[in-house]
Amino acid sequence: MVLGGKSQQLLSKIATNDKHGENSPYFDGWKAYDRNPFHPTNNPQGVIQMGLAENQLCFDLIEEWIRNNPKASICTPEGLHQFRNIANFQDYHGLQEFRNAMANFMSKVRGGRVRFDPERILMSGGATGANELIMFCLADPGDAFMIPTPFYPGFVRDLCWRTGMQLIPVHSDSSNNFKITREALEAAYKKAKEDNINVKGLIITNPSNPLGTTLDKDTLKSLVSFTNEKNIHLVCDEIYAATVFSSPNYVSVAEVIQEVEHCKRELIHVIYSLSKDMGFPGFRVGIVYSFNDEVVNCGRKMSSFGLVSSQTQHMLASMLSDENFVTRFLKENSRRLEKRHDKFMKGLEEVNITRFPSNAGLFCWMNLKSLLKEPTFEDELKLWRVIIHEVKLNVSPGSSFNCSEPGWFRVCFANMDDETVDIALNRIRAFVGRETKKPLGMKRWQPNLSLSFSSRMFDETAVMSPHSPIPTSPLVRAT
């Protein structure tokens, strides 16, 4: 079964282009982790994974619920009688009780301030599938969506790879706290028009990945008016909605719709998922919620390409309609995230590392500009490689999020236990301490000096093998 060179030409353009995004240097960090993963007892010198935005803080609550609710599984003696009906159910509307439970859950996450209609809930293969699906519905190949930077790197693949859509970054930077301004939007829109690009909409993530902040109501309203005015779509990825842990309170676009006069609802679409809020990325629960009837209709048909397993729908229908459980879970989830966030922030403050103040998310946006020799992306990547290979932390460089200014790094903190957080903070403290002790004027860090690893890993021209032998590499999403 040898691959012949000539058969390369036999594949499509989509198959042979780079838009899957995996050739980004961003993935080197993951490889370093996969080759040498940290383990408290087996491998305490390994790389700590801080590049994966997972929520592992509340599994005990969920496990307890599962133990107490055997009927929610179709495999237990209590639930087995439902097996054949569930196993047979492939209707792309989804189980009614699942849709009801999701609508209810989404409403609870927003403090009951807005109600969701189960008939508008569409399923897809995780938010990855949902984001791609909405783009297939809204944009033709060559069309464009505006997107504020910094943004989740996976969007390039999710929104553009197979759809042929293109992204127009709308830059923001720390000078105005990464705010999305009306001026920036207008400027980007105008330029696109001049370049003859057909802008179909604006996509935002709220709460933001990687910033970890929520949008205030006024900004949200202005985004709604901007898109309404230009008659373009507004897609709001609210995947981190339940990770808000401190004020200001979360405001969803669904709430704002109710308050904007003459709002063109049919231009507004929400993307949701349980991967972050509940910590279920493996279950592939992606939701498209559109206020546009046509989109719901067509999107529903498209969901055939990524339906949620009926087994999973069944279990979640039961879990998410347990009102007491959901109330407790959401409260405890926020509390634990806040605690973890505060612990991590304190640790960074002790070594004068500043970070972008955040009230949500599973990560923080860390400012390491002071450690850059030159304020360039080149130096950012060099620093990043040092952090991976010397400090042994897989963090994500701001450039991979299309950040317009160098020196920012996203660091995830909700995917590990407390002890590992301590170890990570110690390593950071040691590293920064070392760096800041060096005399001014001298190069702050010299990657070639204290090499204790093979220089092969440092080869910046190495081409990523598509046949990476990493069996458990979570390359599925560049979170």
Next chain:
Amino acid sequence: MGIEIEQPCVELSNVAVSETHGEDSPYFAGWKAYDENPYDELSNPSGVIQMGLAENQVSFDLLEKYLEEHPEASTWGKGAPGFRENALFQDYHGLKTFRTAMATFMEKVRGGRVKFDPQRVVLTAGATAANELLTFILANPGDALLVPTPYYPGFDRDLRWRTGVNIVPIHCDSLNNFQITPEALECAYKDAEAMNFKVRGVLITNPSNPLGITIPRSVLEEILDFVTRKNIHLVSDEIYSGSVFSSSEFTSVAEILEGREYKNAERVHIVYSLSKDLGLPGFRVGTIYSYNDKVVTTARRMSSFTLISSQTQHLLASMLSDEKFTENYIETNRERLRKRYEMIIEGLRSAGIECLKGNAGLFCWMNMSPLLEKPTREGELKLWNAILHQVKLNISPGSSCHSSEPGWFRVCFANMTEHTLEIALQRIRHFVERIRTQTESV
């Protein structure tokens, strides 16, 4: 929808407004009639009997028995200790145990005559996703895939809708029992060229839907030679491979490749799923098995849009690695399907209706051309309408499967109890008698 919303004033994509989703076909209209008036033995005995849905409901008891006897294997264990690892697992390689179990199961379905490498198994949420995904990888918008007629109506959506790829039919007809011939292949290729479509591959379903027959080894060899000559791909959708009534009658393209020592294998890709053989369409378990490294890598990346729930992978990994269970299941399932098939064939024969001699699948390909008023597509649809609304049976007209000869219908028999099948056969008998009496009295 509850809320009144004014008409949208901004356009959706071309894909969104096109009708290539295919749902306006009579194939789906019959489903609607069923949904509005579904047959139930007790509560609605005169409702529409669903015979248009190729589901396998004959072997659920075997699956349930397995779960009863192995509770620890299928849940997350007592106290749910494996839960969090499973809930977090989103690696697009899939659970290794599951991939291995799938490869082993596929081997068993082929009587151990060929080996499958778990590293080449790519997982997708159903064969629907697998077929679309492969099309994205093998063809560009505007290109064409050649597909033998009659074919599964869903292909119009799966292969064409979002991909922008065209289907050019390879015409097959009853004169030679709907076999695919080299002449038909060449003809289709020329048709595509005449329409200025670049042909990227041939997609066959083996065993065939809607015909319910396996493709003979010699024909498979011819197809393989054809695609090699033209330097194009071959996709073999083997979703019904476990539904062949007798194992020895099925030859997978994998066996042919092995016989050729995998020469030119990198153009061949197999699609499989558990929706038909195991009767688990709700679980969304599809796979792509490709002999082409680049396709495997790319397909794996693309599967990000359509991964199988890790909860489901976990359940099936344990079930499918139980060799005793799978061997017994495969054998029992075959036997039950064969019995069901014989029952419906006999029942139809006693009503004077002939079917194509089938040896696989969850349906039979019924010839009602003698009953057509006119031997045209319109005549066929008229008859179909009568069967749907008077006889209250939802069966699928051949035209919705792009059959070039009018009068053929696909009738599913594995998605109901034997009793319901009896009732359906009675209804057909009465209907045919009525028509014959009417024709004779004219």
